[in-house]
Amino acid sequence: MAQIIVVTSGKGGVGKTTSSAAIATGLAMKGHKTVVIDFDIGLRNLDLIMGCERRVVYDFVNVINGEANLNQALIKDKRTPKLFVLPASQTRDKDALTKEGVGKVLEDLAKDFEYIICDSPAGIETGAMMALYFADVAIVTTNPEVSSVRDSDRILGMLQSKSKRAEDGLEPVKEYLLLTRYSPARVTTGEMLSVQDVEEILAIPLIGVIPESQAVLKASNSGVPVIIDQESDAGMAYSDAVERLLGEELPFRFLKEEKKGFLKRIFGS
Amino acid sequence: MSLLDYFKTNKKPSTAVTAKERLQIIVAHQRGERDAPDYFPQMKQEIIEVIRKYVQVGPDQVSVQLDQNDENLSVLELNVTLPEQN
Numbered sequence: 001m002a003q004i005i006v007v008t009s010g011k012g013g014v015g016k017t018t019s020s021a022a023i024a025t026g027l028a029m030k031g032h033k034t035v036v037i038d039f040d041i042g043l044r045n046l047d048l049i050m051g052c053e054r055r056v057v058y059d060f061v062n063v064i065n066g067e068a069n070l071n072q073a074l075i076k077d078k079r080t081p082k083l084f085v086l087p088a089s090q091t092r093d094k095d096a097l098t099k100e101g102v103g104k105v106l107e108d109l110a111k112d113f114e115y116i117i118c119d120s121p122a123g124i125e126t127g128a129m130m131a132l133y134f135a136d137v138a139i140v141t142t143n144p145e146v147s148s149v150r151d152s153d154r155i156l157g158m159l160q161s162k163s164k165r166a167e168d169g170l171e172p173v174k175e176y177l178l179l180t181r182y183s184p185a186r187v188t189t190g191e192m193l194s195v196q197d198v199e200e201i202l203a204i205p206l207i208g209v210i211p212e213s214q215a216v217l218k219a220s221n222s223g224v225p226v227i228i229d230q231e232s233d234a235g236m237a238y239s240d241a242v243e244r245l246l247g248e249e250l251p252f253r254f255l256k257e258e259k260k261g262f263l264k265r266i267f268g269s
Numbered sequence: 270m271s272l273l274d275y276f277k278t279n280k281k282p283s284t285a286v287t288a289k290e291r292l293q294i295i296v297a298h299q300r301g302e303r304d305a306p307d308y309f310p311q312m313k314q315e316i317i318e319v320i321r322k323y324v325q326v327g328p329d330q331v332s333v334q335l336d337q338n339d340e341n342l343s344v345l346e347l348n349v350t351l352p353e354q355n
Contacts, residue, residue: 146288153296157303190283197289201296 002110006135010151012122015180020119022227026242028083038088039131040121051223064101176207208241
């Protein structure tokens with residue numbers, strides 16, 4: 001049975017799409033057949049981050065409306081075997097997503113895939129609610145910053161009351177915290193909430209800490225999920241998160257400030 | 270931090286500590302509302318409107334709270350600060 005994982009946050013710009021692309025790619029690299037779906041109807045971006053924007057013919061809404069079948073709409077990733085992308089439509093309004101329509105598509109995908117990653121739009125409107133409704137697992141992407149943490153807490157409330165699992169009285173959605181854009185140096189100087197602070201406030205298990213990294217912009221510039229760049233700190237941190245998602249226990253890396261050279265110690269950076 | 274920073278007299282509490290304290294308060298408040306039933310915000314609004322038909326009170330002088338102490342007992346608490354009689 002396929003596992004449905006929603007990557008969500010409430011707040012925009014915290015790294016949901018970057019994380020969805022990285023995690024989906026990581027799962028496929030581990031040999032699991034994975035599809036990543038863009039739920040941001042009208043503002044699709046996952047295709048750009050995945051580097052398949054020129055190969056979009058049909059989209060999620062076409063499939064829901066029966067204008068195309070899944071095989072026509074799914075884009076096979078060129079880099080990673082076993083990885084597929086289902087893009088959002090660029091033109092339609094978000095009401096195109098219905099519980100019945102989305103449920104049917106997920107049900108069909110579940111026959112063929114091990115992991116279904118739902119890249120949620122920001123906010124708490126239809127698209128975001130549809131992305132989390134069918135989830136088994138939620139990866140709550142959060143920046144160590146007040147508005148992001150507060151919105152993440154709101155989304156946790158939604159997962160506990162508005163998801164299908166909550167409505168059907170099933171085992172609740174498994175919630176994990178993914179802390180992104182983390183700067184250990186700023187935590188040391190007391191300018192940024194620490195991992196422990198955010199964990200304490202949100203009170204959900206931590207699945208990964210992604211350091212603020214130049215590799216993320218470089219990766220999105222070239223349309224390559226950052227996890228492919230295994231030289232980079234962010235790439236390695238995403239790999240760790242994927243392994244934890246698969247049940248491995250790994251120590252958290254990149255939580256400490258990198259050592260500074262002698263001159264930097266004197267003059268600062 | 271550079272070595273020069275050690276000589277600065279900067280002993281303000283860090284902003285991260287402030288952030289954490291503010292978040293703890295707002296999140297606790299948010300969670301209190303999370304467990305309330307869907308009709309609660311509207312019911313609260315209507316109760317306030319009924320009171321204001323008879324007594325001049327501002328919205329911050331009325332507090333309506335729902336406490337679920339255990340599974341069998343919910344308490345609806347209504348607190349109205351009445352204006353002084355002239």
